[in-house]
Amino acid sequence: MTRLPARATALAGAVLLLAACTGTPEPAAAQRRDVGVQLFQWTWDAIAAECTDTLGPAGYAWVVTSPPQEHIVGEQWWTSYQPVSYRVESRLGTRDQYAAMVETCHDAGVDVWADAVVNHMTGQDQPGTGWAGSPYSHDDYPGIWTEADFHHCGLTPNDDIASYQDAAQVQTCELVNLADLATETERVRSTITAYLEDLLSLGVDGFRIDAAKHMPAEDVAAIVADLPEGTGIAQEVIRGSGEPITPEDYLGNGQVYEFAYGKELQGVLASSPGRALELGASASWVPSDQAVVFVDNHDTERNGSTLSYADGERYALANVLMLAGSYGTPVVYSGYAFSDRDAGPPQDSDGRVLDASCGEAQEDGDWVCQHRWPQVAGMVGWRNVVGDAPQVDLWSEGDAVAVGRGERGFVVVNLGDDELRAELATSLPDGDYCEVLEAQGCSRSTVRDGAISVTVPPMSAQAWHVDARP
Numbered sequence: 001m002t003r004l005p006a007r008a009t010a011l012a013g014a015v016l017l018l019a020a021c022t023g024t025p026e027p028a029a030a031q032r033r034d035v036g037v038q039l040f041q042w043t044w045d046a047i048a049a050e051c052t053d054t055l056g057p058a059g060y061a062w063v064v065t066s067p068p069q070e071h072i073v074g075e076q077w078w079t080s081y082q083p084v085s086y087r088v089e090s091r092l093g094t095r096d097q098y099a100a101m102v103e104t105c106h107d108a109g110v111d112v113w114a115d116a117v118v119n120h121m122t123g124q125d126q127p128g129t130g131w132a133g134s135p136y137s138h139d140d141y142p143g144i145w146t147e148a149d150f151h152h153c154g155l156t157p158n159d160d161i162a163s164y165q166d167a168a169q170v171q172t173c174e175l176v177n178l179a180d181l182a183t184e185t186e187r188v189r190s191t192i193t194a195y196l197e198d199l200l201s202l203g204v205d206g207f208r209i210d211a212a213k214h215m216p217a218e219d220v221a222a223i224v225a226d227l228p229e230g231t232g233i234a235q236e237v238i239r240g241s242g243e244p245i246t247p248e249d250y251l252g253n254g255q256v257y258e259f260a261y262g263k264e265l266q267g268v269l270a271s272s273p274g275r276a277l278e279l280g281a282s283a284s285w286v287p288s289d290q291a292v293v294f295v296d297n298h299d300t301e302r303n304g305s306t307l308s309y310a311d312g313e314r315y316a317l318a319n320v321l322m323l324a325g326s327y328g329t330p331v332v333y334s335g336y337a338f339s340d341r342d343a344g345p346p347q348d349s350d351g352r353v354l355d356a357s358c359g360e361a362q363e364d365g366d367w368v369c370q371h372r373w374p375q376v377a378g379m380v381g382w383r384n385v386v387g388d389a390p391q392v393d394l395w396s397e398g399d400a401v402a403v404g405r406g407e408r409g410f411v412v413v414n415l416g417d418d419e420l421r422a423e424l425a426t427s428l429p430d431g432d433y434c435e436v437l438e439a440q441g442c443s444r445s446t447v448r449d450g451a452i453s454v455t456v457p458p459m460s461a462q463a464w465h466v467d468a469r470p
Contacts, residue, residue: 032387033061035323035380036113037371039356040298040335041066041077041345044093046355048104056108058377059384063105064208064331067115068098068199070132072122073351075344077298081210082122082178084130085144086195088202091131091353095202102203111205113232118192118223119211120178121145139179149188151180167244171216183219192223206232213237217249224253234292247286258286258328261293262306265318273415274396277403280327291328295319301333302341309337309368313459316375317413320437320461323379324403324411326391332380334371337362375461378437382409385465392427400456404428409465414456423453433464442470
């Protein structure tokens with residue numbers, strides 16, 4: 001079963017307890033909160049405010065922060081993925097700000113997961129000084145690592161990975177010149193574990209293990225083995241056709257990001273949208289209870305392997321379908337607009353990232369705030385209500401698709417260029433419902449004799465659930 005964040009489990013229990021105390025009928029299916037959101041390059045102060053103002057009220061269960069450790073200095077986004085030390089001090093905020101953010105998010109009912117960069121250090125050939133003042137060179141980090149703590153694979157002319165068909169290269173050579181830690185050694189493992197334990201002491205609930213594919217699964221297992229029971233683990237293992245290293249190799253350590261989902265969803269929506277809700281049925285993918293799925297993330301929106309905010313309405317509807325489905329644990333992505341794929345987030349003259357501010361514009365550097373879009377935020381609440389109810393009443397015609405989740409909810413997505421008018425069978429109880437994907441107000445729809453009449457404009461979606469009644 002998918003691991004529910006601790007505060008989400010408590011909130012679901014509180015709902016049922018309140019129902020019992022007030023005499024309100026118990027829901028047909030227990031509510032749950034399982035949707036995560038990656039607030040890419042958001043400062044700790046901005047995440048804290050977002051947890052209180054948006055994430056908690058909208059029903060998000062957990063938030064993934066960008067890497068919190070000290071990194072190289074530079075304007076590009078990838079500086080955060082070139083660590084210099086394990087000090088919790090970065091251009092996104094201080095240790096104290098991170099701890100305060102975690103506490104604030106917990107108060108709002110939102111768990112906090114940290115993006116943990118543990119496979120490598122920097123990719124810089126010249127010595128330098130990190131954000132918090134720590135000196136470093138490519139394979140020497142005073143007080144932490146010496147050259148003996150890194151791999152020098154000797155399998156390629158420059159020690160960089162040349163072939164992903166060679167497991168030894170992938171896991172002992174350097175990924176784009178990033179100094180590759182010898183995670184098979186006890187010294188390296190214990191140092192990384194101590195860093196994760198330090199973040200847990202600040203209240204962190206789980207970790208996205210960055211570049212897990214570039215470490216043997218047994219190395220990851222050894223690093224996380226002594227973490228407290230219940231610590232969330234989601235590993236980045238990109239699935240590649242015919243490659244010897246697969247996401248399934250890592251399932252013993254925790255959940256794994258299923259990259260095939262976002263890639264396949266992009267293709268399905270372009271050709272046969274009716275298949276969108278069948279994704280994940282393949283035995284060649286990670287089992288649903290261990291899969292983390294997403295429409296895009298910070299890498300795929302830049303390399304074009306998935307949809308992104310630049311795809312506008314189609315991207316929003318892809319998120320609707322992900323949240324409507326029953327495969328995997330979904331993570332919504334939220335970043336900033338860019339035209340240069342290396343461009344970092346908005347920064348001040350000292351290089352500190354500015355707090356995110358959500359607006360209408362999407363010029364370079366503007367925060368896109370996809371997690372606030374009405375279609376996305378509305379579907380988070382919808383998913384929480386339907387819980388683990390099964391998919392029913394699946395319907396598709398042309399570029400339109402609809403699905404119900406038990407007797408709890410129903411959603412229609414129109415990816416076509418024409419208005420959709422149809423009468424659809426649904427398992428919702430008869431009565432009046434408010435459509436939940438509009439920005440405000442209550443647009444009424446009626447279920448009569450198990451059917452609902454819908455009028456859905458082009459490139460839009462509508463949804464209803466049993467807790468949204470006039």
